[in-house]
Amino acid sequence: MTTDQNKQFVNRLWNELVNGARLDLLPELVSPxxxxxTPLPGLPGDGEGLKQRLLLLHGAFPDFHSTILELVxxxxxVVALMTSTGTHQGPFLGVPPTGKRWxxxxxxxxxxxxxxxxxxxxxxxxxxxxxxxxxVSPPWGAEG
Numbered sequence: 001m002t003t004d005q006n007k008q009f010v011n012r013l014w015n016e017l018v019n020g021a022r023l024d025l026l027p028e029l030v031s032p033x034x035x036x037x038t039p040l041p042g043l044p045g046d047g048e049g050l051k052q053r054l055l056l057l058h059g060a061f062p063d064f065h066s067t068i069l070e071l072v073x074x075x076x077x078v079v080a081l082m083t084s085t086g087t088h089q090g091p092f093l094g095v096p097p098t099g100k101r102w103x104x105x106x107x108x109x110x111x112x113x114x115x116x117x118x119x120x121x122x123x124x125x126x127x128x129x130x131x132x133x134x135x136v137s138p139p140w141g142a143e144g
Contacts, residue, residue, distance in 0.1 A: 003073035006112045010071060010078045013110075013117055019065050021058045023051055031116040038122045041093065050120075060097070061086030066106065076118075080108045084124065088133055095135060102132040 001009070013029050016022045026047060036045040040056065043049040057064055064086040072079045084106055088098045104125040111119035130136045 001076075001112060001115060003075070003078075006076065006078050007071045007073050009112055009115060010080060010110055011068065014066060014068060014080070014082075018054065021054060023054060026051060029116060031113060031118045034117060034119070036120045036122075038120070056092070057086075060088060060090040060092035062089050063087050076111050076113060078110050078112060080106075080110070082106050082108070095133070098133045098135075100133050102129045104128045104132075 017025055017029055030047050030050060032047065034047045034050065036049055036053075039045040039049045040053050043052050043056075064084065066082045066084040068080055068082045070081040082105070083103060085101065085103045087101045088095075090097055105128075106122065106124040108123070109121040110117055127136065127138075131138045
């Protein structure tokens with residue numbers, strides 16, 4: 001696949017699987033050999049772990065949505081810069097719902113192989129999320 005095709009694939013992957021929670025598309029979009037190098041704590045780094053991550057994400061934040069701001073591709077890798085938002089309506093990693101809304105920046109590196117997601121590395125700004133949910137105090141104070 002070309003770099004443009006890989007970027008189109010990542011757009012589809014994010015819109016349909018991540019934002020849309022279309023778990024029925026996992027076999028079509030994710031390689032059976034998928035490896036997540038940054039799974040959520042306690043989850044495996046395989047396709048089943050990805051499925052559990054999406055179920056957890058959409059259970060805790062039913063209005064979860066990511067907006068891709070930029071995609072950069074080279075070879076079989078695509079880097080995505082995005083903002084993500086959600087409202088904490090269900091338990092998330094042991095934290096009961098706060099009802100608060102959050103917005104964070106994220107970066108993801110994905111390897112696309114044969115038209116499927118083969119590998120993933122993610123860097124979400126969880127500290128900002130926890131601060132917005134009132135679970136940690138930022139060292140710079142509430143006025144930020």
